[in-house]
Amino acid sequence: MLRPSDTATRERKSLTGLWRFRLDPTGEGRSAGWFRGPLPEAGEMAVPASYNDISVDATARDHVGEAWYQTTVQVPRGWDGQRVVLYFESATHRATVWVDDVEVVSHEGGYTPFEADVTGRARPGSEARITVAVDNTLTFQTVPPGVVLDTPEGKRQKYWHDFFNYSGIHRPVWLYSTAPAHLTDLTVVTGLDGADGTVEYRADADGAAGAEVRVVLRDADGREVATGSGASGALRVPDVHRWAPGDGYLYDLEVQLVDGTGTLLDSYHQSVGVRTVEVRGTEFLVNGEPVHFTGFGMHEDHATLGKAHNDALMLRDFALLEWIGANSFRTSHYPYSQDVLDHADRHGILVIDETAAVGMNMGLGGGIFGTQGYTTFSPETINERTREVHGQAIRELVARDKNHPSVVLWSIANEPESETEGAERYFEPLFTLTRELDPTRPVGFVNVMLAPHGKCRVSQFGDVLMLNRYYGWYVDTGDLDAAERAWEEELRAWAGEGKPIIITEYGADTYPGLHTLPPTPWTEEYQVAYLDMNHRVFDRIDAVVGEQVWNFADFATTSGIMRVGGNKKGVFTRDRQPKAAAWALRRRWSGEK
Ligand code: GCB
Numbered sequence: 001m002l003r004p005s006d007t008a009t010r011e012r013k014s015l016t017g018l019w020r021f022r023l024d025p026t027g028e029g030r031s032a033g034w035f036r037g038p039l040p041e042a043g044e045m046a047v048p049a050s051y052n053d054i055s056v057d058a059t060a061r062d063h064v065g066e067a068w069y070q071t072t073v074q075v076p077r078g079w080d081g082q083r084v085v086l087y088f089e090s091a092t093h094r095a096t097v098w099v100d101d102v103e104v105v106s107h108e109g110g111y112t113p114f115e116a117d118v119t120g121r122a123r124p125g126s127e128a129r130i131t132v133a134v135d136n137t138l139t140f141q142t143v144p145p146g147v148v149l150d151t152p153e154g155k156r157q158k159y160w161h162d163f164f165n166y167s168g169i170h171r172p173v174w175l176y177s178t179a180p181a182h183l184t185d186l187t188v189v190t191g192l193d194g195a196d197g198t199v200e201y202r203a204d205a206d207g208a209a210g211a212e213v214r215v216v217l218r219d220a221d222g223r224e225v226a227t228g229s230g231a232s233g234a235l236r237v238p239d240v241h242r243w244a245p246g247d248g249y250l251y252d253l254e255v256q257l258v259d260g261t262g263t264l265l266d267s268y269h270q271s272v273g274v275r276t277v278e279v280r281g282t283e284f285l286v287n288g289e290p291v292h293f294t295g296f297g298m299h300e301d302h303a304t305l306g307k308a309h310n311d312a313l314m315l316r317d318f319a320l321l322e323w324i325g326a327n328s329f330r331t332s333h334y335p336y337s338q339d340v341l342d343h344a345d346r347h348g349i350l351v352i353d354e355t356a357a358v359g360m361n362m363g364l365g366g367g368i369f370g371t372q373g374y375t376t377f378s379p380e381t382i383n384e385r386t387r388e389v390h391g392q393a394i395r396e397l398v399a400r401d402k403n404h405p406s407v408v409l410w411s412i413a414n415e416p417e418s419e420t421e422g423a424e425r426y427f428e429p430l431f432t433l434t435r436e437l438d439p440t441r442p443v444g445f446v447n448v449m450l451a452p453h454g455k456c457r458v459s460q461f462g463d464v465l466m467l468n469r470y471y472g473w474y475v476d477t478g479d480l481d482a483a484e485r486a487w488e489e490e491l492r493a494w495a496g497e498g499k500p501i502i503i504t505e506y507g508a509d510t511y512p513g514l515h516t517l518p519p520t521p522w523t524e525e526y527q528v529a530y531l532d533m534n535h536r537v538f539d540r541i542d543a544v545v546g547e548q549v550w551n552f553a554d555f556a557t558t559s560g561i562m563r564v565g566g567n568k569k570g571v572f573t574r575d576r577q578p579k580a581a582a583w584a585l586r587r588r589w590s591g592e593k
Contacts, residue, residue: 001115001399002183003338004087004176008267012176013076015130020070021045023063024133025154035098035131039070047173050166050306064148064155067168069132073175079124082177086122087115089171089338091134092307093142098131108389109143111334111356112396122175136167140381143393144333144359160359161333162567163299164556166306171337181208181265183257188403189440190274192287197240197274202232203255211265214256217272220249242287243273243405245327248348250405273345273405279442279463282543284500286350286408293350293546294589295326296571297505300336301555303574309337316576317552318343324571324582325590330504330548333358333414335397344406351406352466352504354446355393357413363450364415377422387426391433398437410434410441415448415468418458431461446504449474453493465494468505468550472530478521480533488537495543506534507550507569512579524580531581535588549585
C-alpha cells in the first residue's frame with residue numbers, strides 16, 4: 001500500500017477537520033443503522049484527535065466500545081474515470097467504515113494505515129457520506145491486550161500498559177485518486193560498494209498488463225544520478241552521499257508506469273536514504289561504522305490532543321531532540337505517525353520501530369496496574385489467535401516502514417513475559433516472520449527486569465539485546481550505590497552474550513520544581529543523580545551501544561497510586577519544557593554547557 005501523495009498522476013483530498021461524532025456506550029449503532037443517514041444526535045469531533053480529553057465529561061474519557069464519526073465529502077469532478085480510494089492513516093484500535101449505506105472496509109490495529117477502493121461508490125461530481133465506527137476495546141486477542149470488566153457501574157477497560165488508552169481517529173484521512181492502472185507498492189533496499197551506492201527496487205502494480213515501469217533516481221538538487229526500467233532492478237549511484245546519523249541526505253526515486261504508447265499512467269515518488277545496517281559481534285554498524293544510540297523512548301502524547309499527530313508539536317519534539325544531542329528514539333510502544341518517520345529520515349535520526357505489543361505480561365500487574373491473577377500465555381488468555389493478530393501487526397508495520405532509512409531496528413514487543421516456555425513458543429515464530437518480511441534489518445524485543453539474564457528465554461532470538469532497567473527507582477529506590485552495584489553485575493552478565501546492548505529504558509519519576517539536597521526520589525536532583533549513576537555503569541561496559549532514557553516527556557496514564565498526574569519520568573514536562581536532567585543529558589550527549 002502506498003501512502004497518498006500528490007503526483008503527476010495522483011491527487012488527494014484531505015478529510016481532516018470537524019466530523020459529526022457520537023459515543024455508543026450501549027452498542028446500538030450498528031443495529032440502528034447509524035451509517036444509513038445523518039448520524040443521529042451527533043456532536044462534533046476534531047479529526048485527527050483522541051476524543052478522550054476534548055469534553056469535560058468522564059464518560060467520554062473512559063468510554064469503552066464504539067465511537068461513531070461521520071463526514072461528507074464532495075468527490076472532485078475531475079476524478080471521472082479514475083480509481084477513488086479512501087485511506088486512514090490510523091484509527092485506534094479498530095474501525096469499520098461505510099460509504100453511504102455500504103460497508104467498505106474494517107481494520108484491526110490502532111496504529112497502522114488501511115484503505116478501501118471506493119470507485120463506483122464515491123462518484124466524481126457527487127457527495128459521499130463516510131461513517132466510521134471506531135472501537136477502542138482491548139481483549140486478550142488484541143495488540144495491545146486488555147480485558148473489559150462488566151461492573152454495576154458499566155464497562156471498565158483494564159490493560160497492562162502504562163499509558164492512557166487514547167482512542168479515535170488519530171491521524172489524517174484522505175480520499176485520493178489514481179489511474180485504473182496503478183502502482184500498488186514499492187520496496188527499496190540500499191547498499192554500499194566502495195564509494196558507490198546501490199539501490200535495489202521493486203515496483204508492484206495492478207491493472208497494468210503491457211505497461212512498463214521506468215525509474216529515475218535524483219539527488220537532493222534534482223540532478224538525475226541513475227535510471228532503470230523493469231518492475232525490479234538495481235541502480236548504481238556513483239560517489240553516493242550516504243544517509244547517516246545526523247546527515248539525513250535523501251535521494252528521490254521517481255517510479256513511473258508507462259503504457260505501450262509512452263503515456264504516463266502512474267507516477268510515485270519515494271525518498272531513498274542510501275545506507276547499510278549491520279550487527280557484528282557487540283557492535284551496531286551503520287555504513288560499517290559503530291554507532292552509539294543516544295535519545296529516548298517517547299510517546300505520542302499531548303494535552304487535549306491525546307495521541308493525535310500535529311505537525312507543530314512534532315517540530316517542537318524534534319527541535320528538543322536536536323538541542324539535547326539525541327541521535328535516536330524508539331517508537332515506544334506503537335508505530336508512530338508516518339510524518340514522524342519522514343522527519344526522522346530527513347534529519348538523520350535513528351529509529352527503533354516498535355509494534356503495539358505492550359503489556360503482554362501479567363507478572364507486571366502487582367504495583368502499577370493492579371493484579372488480576374491471569375496467566376499471560378494460555379488458551380484462555382494470550383493465545384494462538386493473539387499471535388496471528390500480532391503477526392499481522394508486524395506485517396503491517398514492516399509494509400508501512402520498510403523504506404525508511406531512519407528505521408534501523410525492529411522491536412516486536414515491549415516487556416512481554418519472556419521467562420516462560422509459553423513465551424518462548426509464542427515468540428519464536430514471530431522473530432522468524434519478521435526476518436522473512438525484512439531480511440535487511442536486525443530484529444529484537446524489549447526485555448523486562450522480571451526476566452533477567454539467565455532467566456529470559458526470548459532474548460536468544462534477538463540480534464540486539466534491548467533492556468529496560470530501573471535500578472535506583474523500582475528497586476533499590478533512593479539507594480544509588482546499591483543500584484550501581486546490582487545494575488553493573490546484571491549488565492556484565494548480558495554483555496557475555498556477545499550481542500550489542502541498547503538500554504531502551506532507564507528513568508526516574510520527577511516532579512518538576514521539587515528539589516532536595518541530598519537528592520531524594522521524585523526531585524530534579526535525584527533524576528540527574530540517577531542518570532549519572534546509569535551512565536557510569538554504561539561507560540564501563542563496551543557491549544552497551546545505546547542509551548535511551550525513559551521518557552522524553554511526561555505523559556498521561558491510567559489512574560493509579562504510582563502515578564501523579566501521569567507518568568513523570570519525562571526529561572521534559574508534558575508541555576515540552578526542560579527539567580534539570582535535560583541540561584545534564586545535553587552536556588553528556590552534545591558536549592554543550
Ligand atoms: C516500563 C515500560 C513503560 C513504563 C515504564 C515506567 O518498563 O516499558 O511503558 O512507562 O516502565 O515508567 O514504569
